[in-house]
Amino acid sequence: MSKSPEQQPAPNPGTVRIVAGESNKPKRRRLLEIAIALGLVLLIGAGAAVASVVAKNNEANASAAAATTTPAAELKLGYFGNVTHAPALVGVSKGLIAKELGSTKLSTQIFNAGPAAIEALNAGAIDAAYLGPNPAINSFVQSKGASINIIAGAASGGAQLVVKPGINSAADLKGKTLATPQLGGTQDVALRAWLGKQGLKTNPNGGGDVAINPTENAQILKLFQDGKLDGAWLPEPWASRLVLQAGAKVLVDEKDLWDKGQFPTTILIVSKKFAAEHPETVTALLKGNKAAVDWLNSASAADKANAINAALKATAGSTLPADVIDRSLKNITFTVDPLAGTYKKLLQDGVDAGITKQADINGIFDLRALNSVTGQKTSAAGLGQD
Numbered sequence: 116m117s118k119s120p121e122q123q124p125a126p127n128p129g130t131v132r133i134v135a136g137e138s139n140k141p142k143r144r145r146l147l148e149i150a151i152a153l154g155l156v157l158l159i160g161a162g163a164a165v166a167s168v169v170a171k172n173n174e175a176n177a178s179a180a181a182a183t184t185t186p187a188a189e190l191k192l193g194y195f196g197n198v199t200h201a202p203a204l205v206g207v208s209k210g211l212i213a214k215e216l217g218s219t220k221l222s223t224q225i226f227n228a229g230p231a232a233i234e235a236l237n238a239g240a241i242d243a244a245y246l247g248p249n250p251a252i253n254s255f256v257q258s259k260g261a262s263i264n265i266i267a268g269a270a271s272g273g274a275q276l277v278v279k280p281g282i283n284s285a286a287d288l289k290g291k292t293l294a295t296p297q298l299g300g301t302q303d304v305a306l307r308a309w310l311g312k313q314g315l316k317t318n319p320n321g322g323g324d325v326a327i328n329p330t331e332n333a334q335i336l337k338l339f340q341d342g343k344l345d346g347a348w349l350p351e352p353w354a355s356r357l358v359l360q361a362g363a364k365v366l367v368d369e370k371d372l373w374d375k376g377q378f379p380t381t382i383l384i385v386s387k388k389f390a391a392e393h394p395e396t397v398t399a400l401l402k403g404n405k406a407a408v409d410w411l412n413s414a415s416a417a418d419k420a421n422a423i424n425a426a427l428k429a430t431a432g433s434t435l436p437a438d439v440i441d442r443s444l445k446n447i448t449f450t451v452d453p454l455a456g457t458y459k460k461l462l463q464d465g466v467d468a469g470i471t472k473q474a475d476i477n478g479i480f481d482l483r484a485l486n487s488v489t490g491q492k493t494s495a496a497g498l499g500q501d
Contacts (some may be wrong), residue, residue, distance in 0.1 A: 187393040189220040190400060193232045193244035196225055196431045197332075198351040198443040199380045201419070202269040202407040203245040204426035211410065212403030219396050225430050227331045228297030237262060242389040243400060245269055247301025247350075248379045248453075248461050249470070256462075256474040263384045264481040264499070266397065267404055268453035270381040273446045274302055275354040276309070276367035278346030283366075285313035289324050291345035294338065296353075298329040299470045301380070304461075305369055306348035307468035319469060336361060350380060351443035352435055359439055370446075379454045379461075380447070394484065401488045404451060411449045419444060451489060455480055455496035 192212070194203035206212040213221045224241055226232040229250030235241045237254065254262045282288060288310070295303035298319060307317050310325055317323040330338065332353045338344045340361045347357065348367075357363035370376035383404055390397050411419060420441065424434040435443075458476060465471030480499030486492055495501040 185393065185395070186217065186219050186399070187242070187389070187396040189222055190216060190243065190396055191222045191224065191241040192400075193224045193226050193235060193241040193246070195227065195232075195245065196427055197353070197381075198423060198435075198440065199270045199273045199447060200245050201411055201423055201447070202381070202404055202449060204430070205411060205419075205422050206403050206407030208426035208429060209407070209410070209422060211406040212400065215399040215403040215406065216396065217399065219399065223430075228300040230297050230299045233263075236384075236386055239386075243383065243385040243397075245381050245383055248382055248458065249301040249304040249465050250299060251382060251384050252458065252462055252465060252476060252479065253299060253471050255476055255479045256472055260478050262387060263479075264387055264390060265382050265384050265453050265455075265479055266390075266481055267383040267401055267451045267485045268379055268381070269383055269404065269408065269449065269451070271377050271379055271448045271450055271452075271454060272370050273351040273354075273380050273443065274305065274349065274369040274378075275365050275446070276306060276346060276348045276369075277354050277357045277363040278366045280362065280364050282346060285310070285315065288313075288345070289315060292326040292328060292343075294328050294330045294335045294344050294347040296329065296332055296335075296349065300329075302348045302350060303327070303329060304465050304468045304470050307470070308464035309348075309367060309372070311467050317468075339363065351446055352439050354446075355439045355442040356435075359436070359442065368446075373457065377448075377454055378457055382453045390481070398484045398488060401451075401484050405488055408449045408451050416441065416444065451485060452493050453480070453482075455482075455494055455498055458496065458498055 192203070192207075194200045196204070207221070207223055224235065226235070226246075229246035232241070232244040232246045233250045233254045236244055251263060251265055282291070293306065295306055297303060306327060310317055315324040317325055317327055321328060328344075332349065335344065335347050335349065335353065336356055339347065339357055346363065346366065349357065354365075358365065369378060383400075385397055385400070414422070420437060423440060428434050458479065462471060462474070462476055466473050476498055478499050480495035480501065482493050482495050482499065482501040486501060493501060
């Protein structure tokens with residue numbers, strides 16, 4: 116017999132009353148707490164993993180940065196025994212480049228023309244070089260931008276087509292034999308492009324309306340004196356030597372073919388691989404180049420002539436007559452600006468001459484270190500970094 120509600124025993128004050136539907140709450144709360152705890156553990160673990168990866172990446176980047184700022188043990192530099200290379204001649208002979216390089220040993224090699232210097236650079240025999248712009252363009256195009264960067268200028272002007280006195284126009288050159296320092300060099304391209312614009316055909320094999328024989332500068336002088344050449348497109352001092360020592364006359368002064376008479380004759384390039392591994396050394400080289408250009412632009416004519424002759428004596432074993440150096444220097448402007456705005460025309464001249472393929476040369480300049488050294492903005496004209 117059931118008891119009435121009044122007869123139900125009163126609950127014990129020490130007993131917890133369990134109501135239907137409440138028995139699962141502690142379990143759910145416990146599961147939630149466990150899930151939260153597990154989540155925190157996973158989150159902390161993930162954070163630690165990320166932190167570890169970031170730390171390792173930072174260490175790798177720091178190591179890479181440290182590696183790239185290590186000066187090279189040696190810098191192998193190429194240049195020519197030309198007055199247009201006076202920043203290199205003076206920079207080396209007066210110790211201006213070596214001073215900036217500090218503990219890095221400076222080794223040098225003399226070349227006759229740019230293509231030979233490019234071959235040496237691509238083979239690793241040199242790390243940087245002073246040369247004309249067209250071999251640099253050709254190397255950049257052939258390597259699809261992997262070989263070199265132009266990092267500064269050195270000289271503008273100082274290149275002429277000099278000929279026998281009886282030649283008075285482009286038409287007079289048909290059937291004649293001319294010379295340049297080397298096939299594919301800057302003066303070689305300039306001559307072929309100019310002849311093409313005059314309606315005269317040439318080809319790299321020496322055929323066409325005008326025969327062009329790539330020949331070393333010293334040999335050009337002798338061949339012209341012997342009557343075996345009718346003229347040559349040459350950099351200084353060789354143009355002046357043919358005029359003053361062999362009776363040649365100027366048919367074309369290259370500065371007359373360019374806006375404001377400005378065109379690059381000598382630039383400074385560096386192997387991309389070397390620059391990536393030793394940017395500090397590249398910056399030091401640029402400081403030395405600037406010091407040499409500054410010295411040339413502030414020194415007296417006599418001091419410049421003496422310094423250039425001393426350098427030529429050391430590298431080539433002979434000096435130049437005073438009138439040759441004087442005439443040469445009057446045709447040259449020394450500048451660290453590579454005149455990037457001229458390079459699209461230089462490329463087209465190479466294409467027209469059959470020396471270079473048509474290509475995009477964007478990226479050929481890296482002038483960031485130069486601008487850091489000079490504190491000025493030298494433009495890459497949209498063809499690289501500045």
